Amino acid sequence: MNALHLYLQNLDHNYRYIRKHLQPSTQCIGVVKAAAYGSHSIAFAKRLVELGIDSLAVAYTEEGVQLRESGILTPIMVFYPQKDTLQSLLHADLEPCLYSKELMETFESLLNQNGIQNYPIHIKYNTGLHRVGFALEEINWVLDKIVAPCFQLKTVYSHLAASEEKRPSSQCDLQIQRFQHIREQHSHSNKNLPKFHLLNSSGVFNYPELQFDAVRCGIALHGFANRPEWDQQLKPIAELETHISQIHEVHEGESVGYDQGWKASKNSRIACLPLGHADGIGRHYGNQRSSVQIHGNQAPVVGNVCMDMLMVDVTEIQCKEGDRVLLFGKDYTASDFASQGGTISYEILTAIGPRIKRILHP
Numbered sequence: 001m002n003a004l005h006l007y008l009q010n011l012d013h014n015y016r017y018i019r020k021h022l023q024p025s026t027q028c029i030g031v032v033k034a035a036a037y038g039s040h041s042i043a044f045a046k047r048l049v050e051l052g053i054d055s056l057a058v059a060y061t062e063e064g065v066q067l068r069e070s071g072i073l074t075p076i077m078v079f080y081p082q083k084d085t086l087q088s089l090l091h092a093d094l095e096p097c098l099y100s101k102e103l104m105e106t107f108e109s110l111l112n113q114n115g116i117q118n119y120p121i122h123i124k125y126n127t128g129l130h131r132v133g134f135a136l137e138e139i140n141w142v143l144d145k146i147v148a149p150c151f152q153l154k155t156v157y158s159h160l161a162a163s164e165e166k167r168p169s170s171q172c173d174l175q176i177q178r179f180q181h182i183r184e185q186h187s188h189s190n191k192n193l194p195k196f197h198l199l200n201s202s203g204v205f206n207y208p209e210l211q212f213d214a215v216r217c218g219i220a221l222h223g224f225a226n227r228p229e230w231d232q233q234l235k236p237i238a239e240l241e242t243h244i245s246q247i248h249e250v251h252e253g254e255s256v257g258y259d260q261g262w263k264a265s266k267n268s269r270i271a272c273l274p275l276g277h278a279d280g281i282g283r284h285y286g287n288q289r290s291s292v293q294i295h296g297n298q299a300p301v302v303g304n305v306c307m308d309m310l311m312v313d314v315t316e317i318q319c320k321e322g323d324r325v326l327l328f329g330k331d332y333t334a335s336d337f338a339s340q341g342g343t344i345s346y347e348i349l350t351a352i353g354p355r356i357k358r359i360l361h362p
């Protein structure tokens with residue numbers, strides 16, 4: 001059977017490691033969007049709450065509603081609330097990150113219609129990533145708007161486009177400068193001074209002097225920080241396990257997989273593994289670009305990955321049907337596997353499909 005093992009003790013380690021490197025007054029926002037990076041959103045969020053996380057963040061309203069329904073009472077930010085979900089956001093007591101005039105005015109009307117005052121909100125600025133966020137030219141508009149009695153401005157933030165890039169980074173420096181400007185503007189004209197935050201996981205490692213009042217950590221909680229020397233300080237949580245379904249003797253000249261993706265240059269043994277595209281293993285892992293671990297040996301993926309299966313060459317490996325296979329884990333990590341497929345830990349972790357059972361190890 002396939003399993004995504006989740007070692008929650010490693011989450012404890014990662015959280016404490018990050019915490020140790022924060023100023024005592026800096027809060028930690030635990031980012032648990034996308035099913036907590038493909039792991040198990042409720043178990044993961046609950047563990048963070050036990051560890052003392054200050055608040056949680058998700059991408060979309062529905063993700064926050066799910067956490068509320070599981071009984072989590074911690075403040076939950078919604079990074080990318082969509083207009084048509086603001087009503088359910090309100091019902092679930094979630095905190096929207098407002099990033100445009102349109103969104104802010106819509107939310108204001110909704111609060112006023114419901115006679116709600118002092119509702120916690122967050123303001124997101126675009127300082128150069130050009131994803132969502134208010135433009136710098138809109139600061140004055142925002143400053144005028146946030147005095148409305150329906151709002152209680154909790155935090156103001158932005159997001160770096162290259163927080164892992166070697167310093168000095170001209171992209172980051174420009175964004176930092178702009179963020180400092182935003183911070184000054186907001187500090188001058190506000191009675192209730194909001195909190196400020198800029199850093200994601202890599203930022204915590206790369207810019208320890210820019211922690212401000214909070215940091216937003218996602219991938220680091222899972223054991224990765226986008227540079228080998230930082231990754232080494234953390235422990236990966238997830239291990240993806242499968243088993244050999246069948247082994248074929250393939251004769252020299254015969255092919256394996258769709259479109260004859262691989263041809264045997266000698267008599268070979270080919271093992272079939274019961275996972276494929278539907279489980280998050282994309283085409284780019286096929287045709288010998290990646291390998292899996294069988295009893296400590298690397299078995300290359302041969303031919304094209306299929307929807308439900310993939311094939312590996314085990315000619316040189318002592319193994320039999322039913323034997324355990326690891327795609328990634330503690331030694332050979334999700335980040336290592338992902339880079340073979342030309343991608344990053346974030347993608348492989350969040351791609352692991354719903355057919356694969358999550359097994360929690362407390």
Ligand SMILES: *Cc1c(COP(=O)(O)O)cnc(C)c1O
Nearest residue numbers: 031159200201216217218219220
């Ligand atoms: C996803 C996200 C994060 C977390 O980033 P990591 O690199 O996983 O730490 C932080 N901030 C925002 C706005 C995000 O969307």
